Amino acid sequence: MRAFHRYVHRFLFTITSAAVILFLAFGLFLFYDRSTRINSDTLRDELGFINVLIRSVHDHARLGNRESLEAMNKAAEEARRALPPRFFDSGTETFLHQLADSPSEEELRAAVTELGGIARRISASYYENREQSRLVFIGFGLSMMVLVGILLALALRFHLEHTRYVGRGAKLLESLERILNFESENIDFSPRWLEEEELLRQVEGIAAAHRSNRELAEHRVYGTLEAFIPRMREILSHSVPCDRLAVAFVDTAGHVIAESASSVLPVTHLEPGFIEELKDTSLGSILTSRKTRIINDLPRHYEEIHQSESTKLILEEGIRASITVPIEIQEIMAETTRAFVSLMERKDNETSLHIIRMSRYSYILARELAKSDSSITPMMLREILWFAPLHDIGKIGIPDRVLQKNGPLDGRERSLIEDHVNIGLSVIHSMNSGVNRIIDLELLNTAENIIASHHERFDGTGYPRGLAGKDIPVSGRIVALADVFDALTSKRPYKEAFSIDKSMGIIEAGLGSHFDPDVYAAFLKALPEIRLVYDRYKEI
Incomplete structure (x- = not known):
């Protein structure tokens, strides 16, 4: 030619x-x-x-x-x-x-x-x-x-x-215009010159990207990343060779956790739930720069630049190149919820250190419990870490005279306090509805479960719905124990801080009635890490 x-x-x-x-x-x-x-x-x-x-x-x-x-x-x-x-x-x-x-x-x-x-x-x-x-x-x-x-x-x-x-060039561009206007699906063109062949490649690339964008726009996602990632990999494969598409998140404790993955490879070594220290990976620069990273020669990168267990595992799967893209959509939502928490601190006696401690207690408990409970997915781990601080967000609607009262509450005041659950749910429902007008993805379901169920009791005597046992969402059972443990070990206007041992004794007394025994068993296994968080963020 x-x-x-x-x-x-x-x-x-x-x-x-x-x-x-x-x-x-x-x-x-x-x-x-x-x-x-x-x-x-x-x-x-x-x-x-x-x-x-x-x-x-x-x-x-x-x-x-x-x-x-x-x-x-x-x-x-x-x-x-x-x-x-x-x-x-x-x-x-x-x-x-x-x-x-x-x-x-x-x-x-x-x-x-x-x-x-x-x-x-x-x-x-x-x-x-x-x-x-x-x-x-x-x-x-x-x-x-x-x-x-x-x-x-x-x-x-x-x-x-x-x-x-x-x-002929104009005809080719007209074909592209018809594709962009959804009037055609294919390009009927046979190049005569090398320049036409190059233009055809570029037009086909634009058309493929447009088809991918169209498929993404038309593909409605109801649920989780687990449902979205396989479809995303299929769509990306039209324009980018993609054998494996995966999502991982970085928690505030410095862990990288594999969350969801879709692969066409015969074997999978890096599975959802795999945890690695951020410092042991090369992802820190991506978090800092927030820019896409492309590695064209993954074996050479592993041998000469940085060796990590996660890279080793995907090399064993047969992956030889990678693109890592930072995704911040849900983190933006989490930052929004933290703004609500900051507002709530002004009304309640709870401090920012309490928010940090109980969210990390909740995350540590969830991570330990996930070893024996397959319903706790990597995505849920992330959401528990991010949204546990929202458990009492509804208190922003409670009068200060009731919320900050030092003495016992009467029946009417207790009813007002318990209504903070419904207020919190109303706030989260409004946020979720706003998100759903943009994308069909329930980003705050875990937050709703935490707010709605962290005051439920294992024996069914809690509020607001009187749920019992495993009917209580696992995120609510986890946050309930973490919140009470932090309240017991922290100083309040009406009491001094209890020791960890005394607090554990009080919690043990409530096993089967207030708390889930399985969650407490995970608490005991994770106690060394719980103590580290307590020592690092305790009130002085």
Whole structure:
């Protein structure tokens, strides 16, 4: 397949070369024509000298006086100077000299005969020169006509090719426009030139990206990333080779947790729930820069730049290149909820350290419980960490006189306090509805479960719905224990902080009635990590 720009270059080279040849040929013709004209004029002048000499000889033969002899001698001298040597042999030269010495009548007749021969030779040369000029002119004219015709044909062909080239490009762009306007699905185009082939590749790339965007826009996601990731991988595969698409999140404790994955590979080594320290990975720079990272040679990256367990696992799956993209949509939602928590701190006696402690207690408990409870997905772990601080967000709607009362609450006041659950749910429902107007993804379901159920009791005597046992969402059971543990181990206006051991004794007394025994068992297993959080963020 030829390149159109090379065709243009060849055409311009041909036209330029032909123009140069035409110019040179015309110059040579002018030079030849001028030379021929000069030669013809010279022959005509020479013939004139001969005719003058012949007339002077005739005059002398008729008159025979001294004046006619002098005129004849003068004409002979002028002819000898003017005529080229090719017209004279030795006899003719001798003859011209004899004309100066009173030639006889016989010598005069011989002179006329000789001069007539010279005149005939000059005339023959003159007409031969004229004929050659005529033939050269005809040949040059025909050659120029042929050359100009060829140039015009080339120019016409180039014009047609250029018009077709532009028209085909416009047709290709019209095909793209129809695809962008959802009027067509495919591009019907066969490239003739390399440039058209390149343009077709670009148009197909744009069309593929548009189809992917269209599929993403038309694909409604109801639920979780687990439902969305496989479809996303399928859509991306139209334009980007994608064997595995996965999502991981980074918690506030510095862990990277594999959350969801979709793969076409026969084996999976890096599975959802895999946890690795952020410091042991190379993802820290992405969190800082918030820019996409592309690794084209993953084995070399692993051997020469950074070795991590997660990279090792995906190499074992057969992955050889990767693209890592930071996603911040749900984190923005989490930051929004933290703003609500900050507002709530101004109304309640709970401090920001309490928010940090109980959210991390909840996350540690959930992570430990996930080892034996498959319903706790990596996504739920992340959402518990982010949304546990919202458990009492409804308290922003409770009067300060009730919320900050130091003494016992009466029945009406207790009813107001318990209503904070409904207020909190109303706030979260409004946030979720706003999100759903943009994308069909329930980002705050876990937050709703935490708010609605963290005051439920395991024996069914809690509020607001009186749920019991496993009917209470696991996120609510986890946050209930974490919240009470932090309340017991923290100082309040109405009490001093209890020790961890005393607090655990109080919680143990409520097992089966207030708290889920399985959650408490996970609490015991994670107690060393719980103590680290307590020591780091305790009130001073």
